[in-house]
Amino acid sequence: MNADAVVLDIDGVLVDVADSYRRAIVESVDRVYGKTIDIEDIQRFKDAGGFNNDWELTYAAALFVLARREGLRTNVAEFTDAVAERGGGLEAARTVAAEMPNISQARVRDKWDRERLRDVFQTLYLGSNLYRELEGGDPPFDAPGYIHDEPVIVDPETIDDLTGRFDVGVVTGRPAAEADIALDRVGLDVPDEHRFTMDDWEEGKPHPHALVTLAERFDAHAVTFTGDTLDDVETAVNAAEADPGREYYGIGVLTGGLTGEEGRRKYEAAGAAAVVDTVNDLPGLLE
Secondary structure, three states, X not given: OXXXXXXXXXXXXXXXXXXXXXXXXXXXXXXXXXOOOOHHHHHXXXXXOOOOOHHHHHHHXXXXXXXXXXXXXXXXXXXXXXXXXXXXXXXXXXXXXXXXXXXXXXXXXXXXXXXXXXXXXHHHHHHHHHHHHHHOOOOOOOOOOHHHHOOEOOXXXXXXXHHHHOEXXXXXXXXXXXXXXXXXXXXXXXXXXXXXXOOOOOOOOOOOHHHHHHHHHHOOOEEXXXXXXXXXXXXXXXXXXXXXXOEEEEEEEOXXXXXXXXXXXXXXXXXXXXXXXXXXXXXXXXX
């Protein structure tokens, strides 16, 4: 595959977040409401689209749990399928919940506390010390922080190869400070103008703005974007439509929530140009 610029996602690509971000989603809802979804159900929300922001995925999971408490008979798969049919994301989840019969909409709205969910999530993920540093206040409880337990996926040799042969950028749903921590851990030095984080653009993936902007800054003719979700692949597909003068290739990795042959099929159905077992297979794929 010919390319002159390589753009990477962080979560599920460079570091494993199954026991950090995804664990924080499940445990945040449980701490606030005493009931939660299974960790495997997170992928159903991701596949529905529009949940690049894990805070918003947490809010949507909590909305589902609250609706179930009020008598909703729909299971997670049916709920997320309905969310996908309405375009994905938190607003779609709110619409689906509002359309569900036989539940008290007022009680669901009254108990849906996004600010508390975010505080709990950040405490679990960052831990007490980083929470104070990055959030600017005291956490609601003490926690060690799951961010410290994210295994590195990418090999140093992979980083050396990619940065030696290509312009390398990053597009991630992480806040900038959390992106800094992950990039420092894996040893990837990316200047601010070559990355987009949650703090840098409003739309989020799969909107093509960030990827197209990086392609322009690199003056690239062909760009690959490697990620671990369908939204990542669709970001490249959308960029190709928005910027037909360049080539954009979405590459899916099987080290995130999408794994095995089922994950491969989902990527291909979303328009992936290639699917690799791990980001460490990327250098051999690229010319």
